Amino acid sequence: MKQYNSEKIEIKTKSIKGALFVEKFIKYMRLHKTGIIFLLFTISFNLFSNKFWLTTYEFPYGPKTGISLKNDTTLFVGIYNGVIKSSNSGQHFEIVLNSTAIYTIFISKSGNVFAGGKGKIFKSEDNGNHWDSISVNTKYPVVQITENSKGKLFAVTNGYDVDRQEMSGDNVLFSEDGGQSWTVRNAGLKQYGGCNKIIVDKNDRLYTAVVDDNVTGTGGLYISNNEGLNWVQININYDGLNVITGSPRIQQITGLSVMKNDSVYVSLEGVDQNAEVRLNLRKHIDHISHVNNWNVYKVSETNSWWLDRPLNDIYQAGNGDRYSSYSQKISTGGTYFKKSGNYPWNRIDTGLGLDVTGVRTHQYFAETSRGKVYMIQMYDERIYWADTSRVDTGLPDNYSERELFYCPAKVTAGAIFEVKILSGYHCEAVQIYGLSGKNIISFDRPYPVIAPSNKGIYLISISINNKKYCKKLLVI
Numbered sequence: 347m348k349q350y351n352s353e354k355i356e357i358k359t360k361s362i363k364g365a366l367f368v369e370k371f372i373k374y375m376r377l378h379k380t381g382i383i384f385l386l387f388t389i390s391f392n393l394f395s396n397k398f399w400l401t402t403y404e405f406p407y408g409p410k411t412g413i414s415l416k417n418d419t420t421l422f423v424g425i426y427n428g429v430i431k432s433s434n435s436g437q438h439f440e441i442v443l444n445s446t447a448i449y450t451i452f453i454s455k456s457g458n459v460f461a462g463g464k465g466k467i468f469k470s471e472d473n474g475n476h477w478d479s480i481s482v483n484t485k486y487p488v489v490q491i492t493e494n495s496k497g498k499l500f501a502v503t504n505g506y507d508v509d510r511q512e513m514s515g516d517n518v519l520f521s522e523d524g525g526q527s528w529t530v531r532n533a534g535l536k537q538y539g540g541c542n543k544i545i546v547d548k549n550d551r552l553y554t555a556v557v558d559d560n561v562t563g564t565g566g567l568y569i570s571n572n573e574g575l576n577w578v579q580i581n582i583n584y585d586g587l588n589v590i591t592g593s594p595r596i597q598q599i600t601g602l603s604v605m606k607n608d609s610v611y612v613s614l615e616g617v618d619q620n621a622e623v624r625l626n627l628r629k630h631i632d633h634i635s636h637v638n639n640w641n642v643y644k645v646s647e648t649n650s651w652w653l654d655r656p657l658n659d660i661y662q663a664g665n666g667d668r669y670s671s672y673s674q675k676i677s678t679g680g681t682y683f684k685k686s687g688n689y690p691w692n693r694i695d696t697g698l699g700l701d702v703t704g705v706r707t708h709q710y711f712a713e714t715s716r717g718k719v720y721m722i723q724m725y726d727e728r729i730y731w732a733d734t735s736r737v738d739t740g741l742p743d744n745y746s747e748r749e750l751f752y753c754p755a756k757v758t759a760g761a762i763f764e765v766k767i768l769s770g771y772h773c774e775a776v777q778i779y780g781l782s783g784k785n786i787i788s789f790d791r792p793y794p795v796i797a798p799s800n801k802g803i804y805l806i807s808i809s810i811n812n813k814k815y816c817k818k819l820l821v822i
Contacts, residue, residue, distance in 0.1 A: 396679070397697030399721065399730040402436030409702050410722040410729060412451035414459070420458055423475060423626035423722060423729060429461050431474045434727060436720070442474040444556075454499070460525055462501060463508030469525050482528045484516040490543055494550045498522045500531075500574060502554060504540035512559040515540025520574050534577035536564040543602040543659070546775065547631050553610065555599035566596035569634060582612065584627060584640045590618040590652055592639065594625075601670065603660040610634060613656035619686050624656045645682060645691045646674075656684075656731035657682055657691075661711040663719060663735040664803055665781060668690035671709035671723070679706025681721075683734070701725035715805075715818045732787070737781045751808045756820040757797045765795050774809040779820065797821050 391786040421432040421439075429443035429451065443461060450462040461477075463485045469478045471800020481592035482488065486503040489564045493499050499522075503515040517532040517539055535541070536556050542556040551571050568577040586592035594616040601613035625639040646655045655678065657670040666686030672679050672693070682693040703706045707724040715738040721730040751773070752766040767773045776789040778798060786798050798804060798821050807816040 378490075398734065399732055400695045400699035401697075402431075402720075402731060403438050404436070405728040406430070406439055407441065409725040409727055411463070413710050413712050413720060413722040413723060413729070414451040414453045415513070415714065415720060416453050416457065416459070416473070416714075418714045420473065421720060421729075422451050422453070422461075424451045424461060427457055429459075429468070429474065429477075432570070436731065439663050443468060443470075443477050445477075445479070447487070449490060451488045452493075454493050454525075455497060456524070458524065460491050460499075462491055464488075464505070464770065467491070467525060467528065478526075480526065480528070482519055484519070484531060486515040486540065488519070492544050492546050494546050494552075494573070496550070497524070498573060499525050499528075500544055500546070500552060501528070502541035502544045504542040504557060505618065513540050513557045514541075515542075515557075517541050517556075518544065518554060518577075519802050523681075527624070528533070530571075531574035531578070533570060533575060534570075534579075539565070543599060545602055545604055547604045547610070548608065549631070550633075551631070553602060555602050557598050558596060559598075561595045563595045565598070566614070566616075567599060567602070567612060578635075580634060581637075582614070582627065583637075584625070584642050586618070587651075590621055592618070594618045594623050596664040600656045600673070601658045601660060603662075604631065605660070605662055605668075606666070608632070611657075611660055612640070613658070615656055616742075617760070618652065621652065623652045624654050625652060626654055626657055629771050631710055658708045659710075661713075661719075662770055664715070664717050665735050665737055667720065667735040669709070669711050669721070671706070673705070673707050675705055676700060681709060685764045697730070698723070699726055699728050702727070751815060751817075752811065753806055753817065755818070756822060759797060759801050760799045761797050762794045763797060765806075767808070767810065777807045777809075779805045779807060779816075 386575040407425045407430050409426055410423055415421050419435045421436055423430050426447050428441055428445045429448055430439040432439045437581045446463050448461045449571045452460045459470040459474055465485055467480045467482055467488055483558045484503045484590055488501050489504045489738045490598040491501045501519040507514040518534045518541060519528040520531045521528045539556045541554045542557055545553050551569055552566050552574055556565045556568060567580045567582060569580055570577045584592045596614050599612055599614050603611045608631045610631055611628045615624050626643050626645050628643060629640045644654055655672045657672060660668050660670045662668050668684040672682055680693050680698055683694050684691045702725050709721050709723050712720045717735040719732050719735055736770060754763050757763045765776060776795055777785055779785040780786055781803055789795055801821050804819045805816045806819045807814050
């Protein structure tokens with residue numbers, strides 16, 4: 347059995363997560379000529395191979411650090427010195443924010459765009475045309491931002507502390523005024539600890555991952571049921587199958603996600619007794635605080651089940667497909683993809699490049715309402731996209747974005763709601779489609795319209811002057 351080695355884990359932490367972004371960028375500059383040669387090789391190779399990932403027409407302005415999508419066609423992407431934007435599905439990008447390094451991009455339910463910087467959060471209320479620079483009480487990078495159902499915002503900070511020679515941060519930040527001001531909410535968290543992830547489930551419970559480079563036992567998964575006012579550490583136990591104890595000390599959580607089936611997925615690296623462990627685990631949100639074991643699920647075919655490939659965050663597409671990544675060298679790192687249903691995880695690297703230091707890193711995803719998935723790989727210059735999860739709606743692709751009709755974006759199952767047509771236009775029919783393209787309900791006039799009885803995502807189609815127009819409809 348592989349034994350725990352503190353020096354090895356320290357080196358691994360720095361190589362996989364990266365120490366300082368600036369150091370990576372310097373390496374990029376030193377390798378610039380080599381990078382151009384590699385890029386030309388990648389382009390020529392991709393022209394003659396079947397690719398899972400394709401690239402947008404442009405991938406300018408150096409290494410990418412975050413991605414988010416607004417209104418299906420507007421992409422916001424973080425870069426080393428700001429934010430770039432494309433208003434035409436990645437055909438052309440322009441710089442909309444000149445700043446220090448950006449580490450994450452987030453778009454709130456209200457449509458505001460947030461960019462996490464080092465000691466700052468940038469906010470735009472007008473689609474990236476103007477930005478406010480908001481100082482937050484930390485010297486560390488803001489690496490993830492999320493929002494609960496009430497519109498309250500949460501962010502986490504994490505970065506390499508040169509003086510302490512370990513990953514560190516100021517834990518969790520909170521805003522209840524739309525991101526104009528931020529306060530610290532750390533009660534119960536590891537002191538001076540860095541949190542590299544934060545998510546929220548359907549019940550507004552918060553989950554955050556505390557990094558513990560020294561593997562003292564204070565790192566791992568924490569939850570809060572009161573908007574971050576108090577945090578409780580969650581014991582992660584599993585059946586050790588008489589090989590290990592099943593009670594690890596967690597160095598870092600590489601992946602933290604909540605799926606549509608209400609299961610929390612955690613991937614971790616740490617130590618169990620004196621053995622190194624790398625595991626992928628899951629548990630239903632209703633059982634998070636229970637003492638029962640987490641379920642282990644395998645990603646790679648290895649006889650040493652406790653030394654799996656720990657995934658990064660999992661993104662679940664609208665059709666149920668799952669996308670993730672594994673941060674490692676080119677021979678094992680890359681995209682990990684799981685088709686919806688009872689299918690295994692598969693490693694994908696066709697069409698995929700490397701980051702500026704020559705490895706595969708954390709991937710972040712964004713999706714249109716029709717299932718086109720965009721992706722950036724941290725510190726990689728390219729912006730990728732895939733049609734693998736594209737949904738066939740049975741509707742024409744050239745529907746107009748013009749606001750000829752209005753309907754609620756979210757309705758209750760079985761409820762009656764109103765569709766309003768722009769004055770001067772005539773509505774011939776209203777139809778509701780499932781994501782498979784099957785026509786669920788048809789009406790010959792815009793009101794009243796009855797929502798489907800089953801919850802899910804639908805498309806509502808309006809026939810106006812012999813043309814069809816559609817929007818997404820969420821039934822809850």
